Amino acid sequence: MEFLFEYGLFLAKAITLVVAILLVVGFVVSMASKQKQMPGSLEFDSISDVYDDLKRQAQSVLLSKDELKAKQKEEKKAKKDESKSKQESDKKPNLFVINFEGSQMAKEVDSLRKEITAVLCVAQDGDEILVNVESGGGVVHGYGLAASQLQRIRDKGIKLTVSIDKVAASGGYMMACVANEIIAAPFAIVGSIGVVAQLPNFNKILKKNDIDVEMHTSGEFKRTLTMFGENTDEGREKFKDELHEIHSMFKDFVSKNREGIDISKVATGEYWLGQKAIELKLVDKIQTSDDYLMQANDTHKLYRLKYATKKNLAQKLGLAVSSGLESAFHRLLSQLRHSWL
Known part of the structure; x- marks a missing residue:
């Protein structure tokens, strides 16, 4: 009985939490629909300054006071001489760093473009762009566009x-190979270097429960495979042909x-370290x-570039609420776990 009481109490709390979530989500969606999307902005950060700060911090720890004083004096003199002779300090080319962490839907391409x-508007002769790519791949059209964005750099x-x-x-490698x-x-x-696609089919389950699904198309292969209809051998073959065509283009x-790459050897869908x-x-x-970047810091001025989208009030509120609800849900799970022990 005690267990049933504890379980009933937990269930009541869970239902209350779900209702609260729905109310809050409805409120946030309502506010978001009334607010315009905030414009984004470009952020430029000097990586060279970061490296210089790290260097100074390390020197302050490792060098004695006299050594540090002598080092600072030496660097000050070097900068003064550089300024007088108008040497490379102000004439260093720029190296722009862009980070791309891609999801399956490649929604990050909007910021990348x-x-x-922005970089192409200010880049000069001798400048360079480093793109840190981190992605396991995703939709063809999204990563095709991402690769095309990098091709713009080469074309310039x-x-x-x-x-x-x-x-x-x-x-992700489709993007990288442009470099x-x-x-x-x-x-x-x-x-x-391969193409994969999968699609669940619920047709047998629907038939077993006497549920019909109607789909009408104009065009023999407007739909090849479907989730709810009965798939045909012709549709499967056409679907495979489309995958092979995409793979051939890849x-x-x-x-x-x-x-010089042996494409027949590397285009098997395998990956390597x-x-x-x-x-x-x-x-x-x-x-x-x-x-x-550490090596390039001697010859280039390093900048990290990022396009950041500002969040409106509803989005900020949504993040705060989702964080609070997640914590509350974990607490409820913890209570249930303790009541079962």
């Missing part, structure tokens, strides 16, 4: 480097951008983006 447009004659610290597979140079960490996941795209990928000519160098 604005970031690349600006050096494009892509770094793969964790993973750039399938659509003049690809660097990858030793254990980064690279490749997966292979041609990689071959065009990566000279960075060390093996360099042997297959999928990447050019084993190196992390951190090492690349």
Whole structure:
């Protein structure tokens, strides 16, 4: 009886929480519909300044007071001499860093296109762009557009480097192969040059429950496979043909951008770690983006570029509410777990 009482109490709390969630979601959606989408803004951060600050912090810990004083005096003199002779400090080319963490739907392309447009508006001869790609791939049209955005950089004659610290597979590698140079960490996941699609079919379940589904099309292959209708062998073959066609375009795209690659060997849908990928000519160098930027800091001024979308009141409220509801839900689960022990 005590267990039933505890369970009933928990169930009542859970139902109350669900009702509260629905009310809050309705309120947030109502507010969001009345507010306009806030415009985004470009954020430029100096990576060179960050490195200089880290260097100074390390020196303050490791050097004695006299050594630190001498070092600061030496650096001050060097900067003064540089300024007098108008040397490279003010004439260093820029290296712009863009981070791309792609989801399956590649919704991050909207920000990427604005970031690349901004860079192309200000880039000069000798400048370079480094794009950190982190993605396991996703929809064909989304990553096709992402790759096209990177192609804009190449078309302008600006050096494009892509770094793969964790993973750039399938659509992620489609983006990476556009670069003049690809660097990858030793254990980064690279490749997966293939196409996959899957679709559940509930037709047998519907038939078993005497439920009919009608779908009318104009055009023999307007629909090949469906979730609720009865699929045919002809539809399956057409669906496979479409996948093979996309795969063929993918292979041609990689071959065009990566000279000397054995496409028949790498376009099997497999992925490889960075060390093996360099042997297959999928990447050019084993190196992390951190090492690349530290080296470039001696010859370039480094900037990180990001397009940030501002959140309106409803969106901010929604984030705060969702966080609070998540905490409340975890507390309820904890209470239920304790009542069962």
